[in-house]
Amino acid sequence: MYYIKKEFEAALKDAKTHEDLKQIKASFIGKKGRVTELFKQMSYLEDEQKKEFGKNINQLKNYIENSIKRKLDEINETIKRESLDKESIDITLPARKSAFGSIHPITETIIEIEDIFKSMGFDVETGNEIEYDRYNFEMLNIPKEHPARDMQDTFYINDNVLLRTHTSPTQIRVMKEKKPPVMFISPGKVYRRDSDITHSPMFHQVEGLLVDRDVHFSDLKGVLSEFLRMYFGDVPVRFRPSYFPFTEPSAEVDIGCIICKGKGCRVCSHTGFLEVLGCGMVHPNVLRNVEYPKEYSGFAFGLGVERFAMLKHGIDNIKLFFENDIRFLKQFS
Amino acid sequence: MRISYRWLKEFIDTDISADELAYKITMAGLEVDSVNKIETYDSVVGEIKKIDKKGGLYLTSVDTGGKLVNIATSDTSIDIGDKFPVAVSGSKIAGGVTIKKREFGDFVSEGMMLSAAEIGLEDTSSGLLKLDKDFKNGTKLSDLDEFDDYLIEIELTPNRADALSILGVARDIRALTKLNIKYPKMNFSVISKNINNYISVDVENFEGAPRYTLLMADVEVDESPFFIRSRLIKSGIRPINNVVDITNYVLMALGQPMHAFDFNRLNGDISVRNAKREEKILALDGREYELDENILVIADAKNPIAIAGVMGGEDSSVVDSTKTIALESAHFNPVGVRLAARKLKLHTESSHRFERGVDPNLCLTASSYALCLLENYAHAKIYSGYIDKKNSDFKAKSFVCSFSGINSLIGSDFEQKNIKETLEYLEFKPKVVSIDKFKVTVPTYRFDIECEADIAEEVARCVGYDKVPSTLPVVQASFKQSKPVDYIKHSLTKTLADTGFMEVVNYSFIDSGKLRLFNDKENEFVYLKNPLIEGQDVMRTTLSCGLLDSLKFNMNKNAKSVALFEMGRVFFKDNEYSKEFDHLGVLMWGEASFNWFEKDRTYDFYDIKMVPEIIEHTFNIEFGYKKSNKAFLHSGRSAELFIGKDDVGFIGELHPDLYEQYDMKFDKKTRILLCEVDLDITASNLKSTIMYEKLPKLPTVARDLAIVVDKNIPADDVKKVIESFGNVYEVALFDIYDKLRDKNKKSLAFRIVLKNDKKTFTDSEIEDATNSIFSALKVQFDANLRGEYDI
């Protein structure tokens, strides 16, 4: 009996198909199978031995039946898997979709900036790109013969109408329409008659204005430091006195160079700092021009979107933004 | 403005290094662009001992301190006994270039005589830098004072006219460091000749020239001493002769532009007047300028001799033969000078300062300094007396400020004493008038200070912006909601990018010639008065031009498949002003199927039609389509889009004739598709809420219906008829077949989903329903059932 079991196990191990199993079943427990033969031999035994022998044969028979059943499941499983494997596809092929598009890095930068200021409670306003000289300059404390006009070479439509040189006229438009308090940012295109590797005749700015009772220069520092840390990460931020005709006091804001981490490199002209923002307290003349009551004060700021995008993505030529080379745009998908 | 660190230190007693000083003034509002050490390497003083002329070259022998060096040069200004900086072969010059031996026939040039640029004093030079004769031959330049220096480049904001001089920068340093200013010697002696016996001045226009002073001296014109010449070069001013150089030296030192006339070349007395129409002047730059009545001039009895505050005239200039000078030091009206300089396109060191404001009380101080220098370096004999024309005194302005107002604006807690002291170091005179108020008197050189906010800035910038705390404002909470058009723009940007379009940004100004192809209403165009280039002379009224430019750019880079969109403003003339609208523009061209699952398909109308459909589905808007008759579109393959009666845009193929205008060839297989939608109108039709429609209570059934109709019948018209049946829940077109025997027919197959809310359909009811739909189609479109039609 022991040998029968061993032989069965060896045979079962080699079995691969349903046919193999059928044969094994027949040769061990079939009508003329070897275990069946054993039953036949039982008649020659004593009663006492018969009982014991019969029990053993039955056990063997059960064992064989169960083993065959298990093996059958195993073979079924293998067959199923093999048939699925035959249907294999190349899982590395891309999805059945024509292509992925992309959002222009300028738009993406504006969205990111907007999200930060919106989270701080700022509204979003849009102004006009073709603007009155009055709004673009005069009401912002830049009269006709002011030398500050040299800083911004202007495209004119006629003597009184121009392409806005900055987003600041939105300050005037909003304040003329709304009573204080106001708190908004305003992204958009601006135009200056200037073109080289760092200047484009059209570029984008984001303007910001907050006017309320008791707004201090220290608040301007707080809000912009917070914004810059949210946008650029944990970088040093410094405020430096500067000049804009429509703010007083005015400041330029630098961040520690994100390329060399302040050690000094070509991008930061070896100063370790990058100029990223202009800002200041709204000039009393501007508040007077829009007839805001004296007890209101506020701050304004403006930033260049291209500069932010160039710094963040390491882009070295402003022209790339407006050539619209799809190989460039694809990198932002 | 570029200044010498060494010169600056003559005005302020400090040991602070150039770099640290640069940092300090930058943080106080005088932004330093760069600090450069003058690097002379191993260059030495050399004296020319011998000159042989050979061809265009001068072969010289130069004494470099007991050693004669052969040097070839092409500079014609050299003379025996002249001294120049010399770099012998093997040593470096500015920029780090190493000088090598060079052979000219059998003459071996063993070094080079240097220009100021080659020592790094300036960017470009026109000739060699002549050194003073008393410099010892062979002395290393680095051992000479003027070469042991740093050049500090300051980028001044236009409000800080007061800092456009060495003295001005020194004044800020004093406020920051509380160190003393050292004023230069300004004394001189006079001779018995009195100016009033020689010349008189008549100021006709005091508004243009509030102050005009004149002094006279006999001089000996020569070359300036090296320290004057080198300092001017360091500041970017070309040395001319000692008299002219000294006026420029004083301009840089004190900020007062001055001008010296050759007295003997003047015709009679001086008047300060407006130019006459078409009057001309030959200016010092060698060019003739035509003047007009708005330009102020200094004139003698015959002609203008200077454009006031801008530039002197050539005919009265100080030259080698000049024996007597009249020295002008004046205060001109900033606006007048600015207008003149702009009109003549002539911007000078002088006009730059007058435009921004020069201290009217500086005229005579500057003259004294200049005369003192002239006495020392031009052997000047100064006439007694002076002319000083003005019609009023120039009093310092003053106003009242409050300490608390300053602290409130800044958000600071500066002590009164601190505020007062800071202002005093800036030469402001604060006088406390009550517990919180003080009256401040502003120095006459500070044209930029007008109110308390200005005083607050002065205090804050000197104390340091870093001393101001960072706080967050306390603001009223308020509800912010995106404007509809902004919402549409944001949402569409994301959807279109996800759908496979790339966003582009094009210039708003385009070529008017191109725009005319897209818009024949030229009276709508907004033209630029002063375009930068010819091809950008008009504001766009459509985004299509820019998109085609982007396509063209990418075709030139061998792109095979281009799908672009842009969102931006378009502009239409509105009397003197303009109206601007937000548009969406889309362009598709090329391979639609450069991928593994689809072959040989190029973009067509039905690809770009995805765009209006996206808008319809995203914003719950319905567009009407009408065949377009726009000249730039393919008449058979384009449509105008409507919302109700509003024309909101178009969609379609570019007209084959337009390809040529963009240097492209029309190709039947790959056509250019355009779509443009006015987002402002779309936004005004936004439906805020979608009203829920009840779901069918009982199971719906679907039946397919294939019909044959005339080829010209729009499928959507058929669909609309089917949809008009009350028991039709949904209709979808799933097949179009136009290869029928009758070429004028096509087959359309629809899947129609039927609903019945009362009871479950029976087969015969379904039959009836489809029959009545078909009957309607037969009546309306002369439709046949596909199965019954003879294919």
Ligand SMILES: [Zn+2]
């Ligand atoms: Zn850096």
